[in-house]
Each structure stands twice: as structure tokens, then as C-alpha cells.
Amino acid sequence: MSNPTNDDLIQALKIAFCYMPKAIEVNKYEYGDRYQTVLDHIQTVRETLLMNGIDPEEVYGEINPDITPNSSY
Template sequence: MTDDQLQALKIAFTYMPQAIEVTRYEYGDRYTVILEHIETVRAALLELGIDPDEVGGEINPELSPNSSY
């Protein structure tokens, strides 16, 4: 994967809903498929040595809270 492709994956991931936000009420019967898609992207990032929970702060640092430790 090139650096540009990896950056594109990270950007796309930041626009995906968080798994906790995906409910049947919001997404209907497709909610399980959406959860699977989110997990697939998270797994791909982890395989590349990237912490998915840190991607949002890397892509949009101005929206990320400052760490206190």
C-alpha cells in the first residue's frame, strides 16, 4: 500500500460512524453489515500497525482533545 492509499484509508475511516453509534433504529436492518464494514477497516488499519482509535486525532488534530498525560 502506498502512503497516499494509506492516507486515503485513514481519511475514509474518520468519516465512518463509530460502532457505538450504529443501531438498528438509525440504520435499519443494515446495521449489522455496517458494523462488519467498520470492523473490516479497523482490522486493516491494525494489520498496518495503525491504532484506529488514534486516526481521528492524526487526520483532524484540531478536533481532537488534548491528552492530559
């Protein structure tokens, strides 16, 4: 496999982000003592996307356009 480009890495990050839980879904009951670590990981990925000019709220629709409802605005 050749060395991935920055675009390849960003695409992989977007895909992984789609499979991450939403921060609102993370709680101590579901994740135990690791819940804060999970929240920190989610925040790190969100910040990395933002630093690369990508709106995390739009990622799921970009990666999965066929199963994402159209915006109402």
C-alpha cells in the same frame, strides 16, 4: 492521476475512517436491516488499519489535530 502508493491508500483509508460512524452509534433503529453490514464494514476498516500498524483510536487526532483535544496523559 498516477497510481497511488500504499501510503496514499492508507492515508485515504484514515480519512474515510474519520467519517465513518463509531460502532457504538450503529443500531437497528438508525440503520435498519443494514446495521450488521455497517458494523462489519467498520470492523474491516479497523482491522486493516491495525494490520498496517495503525491504532484506529489515534487516527482522528492524526487527521484532525487542530480540532482534537490534547490527551490528558
